[in-house]
Amino acid sequence: MGCCSPNKIQESEFIHNLSKIKDLKDDEIISTIRNNENNENNENNENINTDGDKDKIDNIVNISNKYNFEEKQPEVLKQEKIKDKEESGFSLISSSERDNTTKISESDYQNVLSLYPELTTENKDKIEIKKNMILDDKSIYYGEYNTEKNIKEGRGILIWPNGAKYTGYFQNNMQNIKGKIYHADGDIYEGEWLDDKANGEGKYIRKGLIYEGQWKNDRQNGHGIEKLDDGSYYEGDFVNGKKEGKGKYVWADGSSYIGEFKDNAFNGKGKYIWDNRREYDGDWVNGKMEGKGIFKWPDGRRFEGNYVNDKKEGYGEYFFSDGKIFKGMWKNGLQNGEGEMYDPKKNKTKKGIWEDGKIVRWIK
Numbered sequence: 565m566g567c568c569s570p571n572k573i574q575e576s577e578f579i580h581n582l583s584k585i586k587d588l589k590d591d592e593i594i595s596t597i598r599n600n601e602n603n604e605n606n607e608n609n610e611n612i613n614t615d616g617d618k619d620k621i622d623n624i625v626n627i628s629n630k631y632n633f634e635e636k637q638p639e640v641l642k643q644e645k646i647k648d649k650e651e652s653g654f655s656l657i658s659s660s661e662r663d664n665t666t667k668i669s670e671s672d673y674q675n676v677l678s679l680y681p682e683l684t685t686e687n688k689d690k691i692e693i694k695k696n697m698i699l700d701d702k703s704i705y706y707g708e709y710n711t712e713k714n715i716k717e718g719r720g721i722l723i724w725p726n727g728a729k730y731t732g733y734f735q736n737n738m739q740n741i742k743g744k745i746y747h748a749d750g751d752i753y754e755g756e757w758l759d760d761k762a763n764g765e766g767k768y769i770r771k772g773l774i775y776e777g778q779w780k781n782d783r784q785n786g787h788g789i790e791k792l793d794d795g796s797y798y799e800g801d802f803v804n805g806k807k808e809g810k811g812k813y814v815w816a817d818g819s820s821y822i823g824e825f826k827d828n829a830f831n832g833k834g835k836y837i838w839d840n841r842r843e844y845d846g847d848w849v850n851g852k853m854e855g856k857g858i859f860k861w862p863d864g865r866r867f868e869g870n871y872v873n874d875k876k877e878g879y880g881e882y883f884f885s886d887g888k889i890f891k892g893m894w895k896n897g898l899q900n901g902e903g904e905m906y907d908p909k910k911n912k913t914k915k916g917i918w919e920d921g922k923i924v925r926w927i928k
Contacts, residue, residue, distance in 0.1 A: 728746065743757055773793070822835050
């Protein structure tokens with residue numbers, strides 16, 4: 565049995581401070597039509613000049629995989645494994661770990677009894693209190709013990725040589741029902757257990773992060789809330805330690821995403837709202853805008869159409885705040901191909917050919 569159940573949350577190499585969608589510069593994204601009433605054929609008159617695509621969204625993939633649940637790596641090996649390594653001339657634990665001199669006090673044990681009610685058991689006459697019992701893996705146990713089966717059973721305290729500590733219930737010699745573990749580095753899990761694994765409702769605390777929610781087989785599974793110390797949080801579904809299903813992510817500045825997740829990234833339908841009220845509502849693939857979507861600006865402008873890899877691609881319609889409408893083809897975030905511009909003030913539609921965001925010629 566390892567000392568580090570549930571699986572330790574480790575920091576990911578690719579997001580320490582959670583990345584979010586880069587602020588878009590409105591003036592660079594879309595310039596309004598320069599009205600030139602004296603020259604309707606001015607080529608610059610009907611351009612949507614992006615000066616290159618500025619709708620780029622950076623660092624949005626794996627939006628909240630700041631902490632991973634790695635496979636459990638026991639820091640304390642069982643006696644027979646230690647022996648095998650020592651015979652080969654290499655020991656996986658230090659001598660200080662091998663000689664666990666920790667002592668558990670009676671007051672510590674009484675505190676456990678006050679927190680965890682006595683279990684109903686048919687073998688009550690076989691239960692004794694073992695005080696500072698040294699186990700095969702050099703861990704120290706203080707608590708209820710089934711002398712007939714020679715197993716930990718009931719309420720107790722277990723301390724491993726590296727300093728990790730568990731307080732709570734034991735059944736069948738394993739952490740079960742409910743308990744609390746203090747990892748050697750300060751991380752804490754408190755909640756429900758099943759056969760040495762976090763199962764059910766539980767709370768995990770580490771520097772910079774708190775998770776409260778459902779667990780299965782030592783991993784976040786089901787509904788939960790993950791809060792960071794900067795004020796941002798995720799609330800929603802988890803599958804095997806990753807955000808998957810429906811959820812909501814809110815940043816400290818008020819920006820938010822509500823929608824579908826898969827593999828810790830935006831996948832499926834979702835709506836992202838910036839702190840300055842710009843928003844995108846539509847399809848996402850691996851953290852990028854991809855598929856059908858609607859992008860809105862607070863001044864009334866909006867784009868409705870298709871996105872590929874965060875850029876406008878294929879057919880789309882752009883609605884200006886003054887009422888003008890462009891309908892046509894886009895490529896790599898810019899107008900490319902046939903399109904038409906409608907002016908409601910003149911009730912007039914002009915067709916043309918665009919290339920890289922600029923009008924090439926009008927079609928009469």
